[in-house]
Amino acid sequence: MNRRGFLAVTTGALTGTVLSACARQAPMDISGDSAVYGSPATVGRSSAPRPPASLPPLVAPTVQPPALPVTKGAIPVGTAITGIPVPGPYMAWTIDDGTDPDVVAAYAQLAEQTGNRLTFFLNGNQPSWTIHAHRLQPLVASGQIQLGNHTWSHPDLRALTTQGIQDQLQRNEDFIQATYGVSAKPFYRPPFGYVNAHVRSAAAAIGYTAPTLWYGSLSDSSVLTSDQVAAFGDQWFGAGRIVIAHANHPAVIGAMQHLVDLIAQRGLRTVTLRDVFQTT
Ligand SMILES: [Zn+2]
Numbered sequence: 001m002n003r004r005g006f007l008a009v010t011t012g013a014l015t016g017t018v019l020s021a022c023a024r025q026a027p028m029d030i031s032g033d034s035a036v037y038g039s040p041a042t043v044g045r046s047s048a049p050r051p052p053a054s055l056p057p058l059v060a061p062t063v064q065p066p067a068l069p070v071t072k073g074a075i076p077v078g079t080a081i082t083g084i085p086v087p088g089p090y091m092a093w094t095i096d097d098g099t100d101p102d103v104v105a106a107y108a109q110l111a112e113q114t115g116n117r118l119t120f121f122l123n124g125n126q127p128s129w130t131i132h133a134h135r136l137q138p139l140v141a142s143g144q145i146q147l148g149n150h151t152w153s154h155p156d157l158r159a160l161t162t163q164g165i166q167d168q169l170q171r172n173e174d175f176i177q178a179t180y181g182v183s184a185k186p187f188y189r190p191p192f193g194y195v196n197a198h199v200r201s202a203a204a205a206i207g208y209t210a211p212t213l214w215y216g217s218l219s220d221s222s223v224l225t226s227d228q229v230a231a232f233g234d235q236w237f238g239a240g241r242i243v244i245a246h247a248n249h250p251a252v253i254g255a256m257q258h259l260v261d262l263i264a265q266r267g268l269r270t271v272t273l274r275d276v277f278q279t280t
Contacts, residue, residue: 055106058257060114061264068271072278075186080195080211081277084240090271091263092242094119094214096150096189097221098128103247106256108135111145114260116270120247121150121189121212124175128247133179140180146272147176149188149208157190157199165202186210187273212273214244218255221246226254233259239268 066089073085084090095118098104111118122129129136139145151157152171160168169188176184186209190199195211203211216236220229229252236243237259245252263270 055102055109055253058110058113058260061261063264065115065264066267066269068269068275072276075210075277075279078200080200080213081187081242081273082213082215083242084271084276086276087240089239089266089268090276091237091239091268092119092273092276093117093245093270094121094148094189094212094242094273095245095247096121097154097246097248098122098126099248100250101128101131103250103252104128104132105135106250106253107247108132108139110256110260111139115144116260116263117144117146117272117275118270119146119148119187119272121148121187122172122176123150123152123154124172124179125153129175130179137180140182143272143274146187146274147180147182147184148212148273149173149176149184151188151191154191156192156194157203158194158196162198162202162205165199166206169203169208170206186279187212187277189213210273210277212242214242216241216243218243218245218252220249220252223249224251226251229255230258230262233262237262237266237268239266242273 069086069088069090071086075081076085084092093116095107098120107118107120110116136145140147149169149172151168152175153168155164155168157165157168173184176182185207188203188208188210189212193213195213200211203209216238218229218232218236220232224232233243233255
């Protein structure tokens with residue numbers, strides 16, 4: 001069991017069966033959050049200027065998705081969010097980081113063409129979020145896309161002082177407000193899923209009261225094939241789930257039509273965190 005998978009699954013009271021499933025799902029090198037930050041060569045390649053990819057259009061499913069929930073659940077106190085708090089066919093598709101602008105653009109297209117509701121946990125130091133701000137702004141304004149705080153530059157928050165933790169979250173909050181005109185509060189995703197009582201306390205003191213982890217991963221923080229990403233969707237997309245994905249590597253683009261179809265075939269409705277959690 002790798003450390004991040006362990007942290008993610010032990011945060012919620014999950015069963016041993018699921019624990020072992022997660023262990024198989026998430027070996028150290030392809031597990032949930034981004035390993036890209038440990039690899040300067042990968043960072044350099046991902047952030048190098050290149051022409052925008054031309055994306056094949058997505059076909060929206062013909063079946064109408066289930067309606068959005070009419071009730072919301074409370075944000076848990078003293079622990080992290082790992083699942084949807086209301087019953088029903090709801091799944092949160094959450095996408096982190098944003099090291100590849102083409103993948104961010106592909107997710108914007110997915111939202112525009114299929115109506116799926118997405119939550120981005122973005123790092124403002126990634127140019128993607130400025131490059132594509134004009135395209136994302138109307139989706140953010142309508143609530144179809146929610147922006148969550150993943151810190152400015154993706155450090156392990158446990159290694160920082162209270163001030164350091166707050167600076168990372170506040171700088172990203174300021175970027176999100178300046179670029180998109182919204183606040184990300186109270187939702188934040190600690191980089192690598194690393195969170196402890198000190199991090200929670202420091203974050204809560206500036207309004208970030210909802211550390212948000214996940215339960216299920218497309219495992220695309222590392223380079224996979226599109227078929228592998230699609231297969232992780234088959235494994236993890238389901239009712240009640242918060243699934244983590246990454247806007248870091250283009251393989252997910254080739255899996256998007258499959259993932260969109262999968263949501264429809266399973267009768268799921270994608271939701272943002274604000275759709276299902278009370279925030280006032
Ligand atoms: Zn991340």
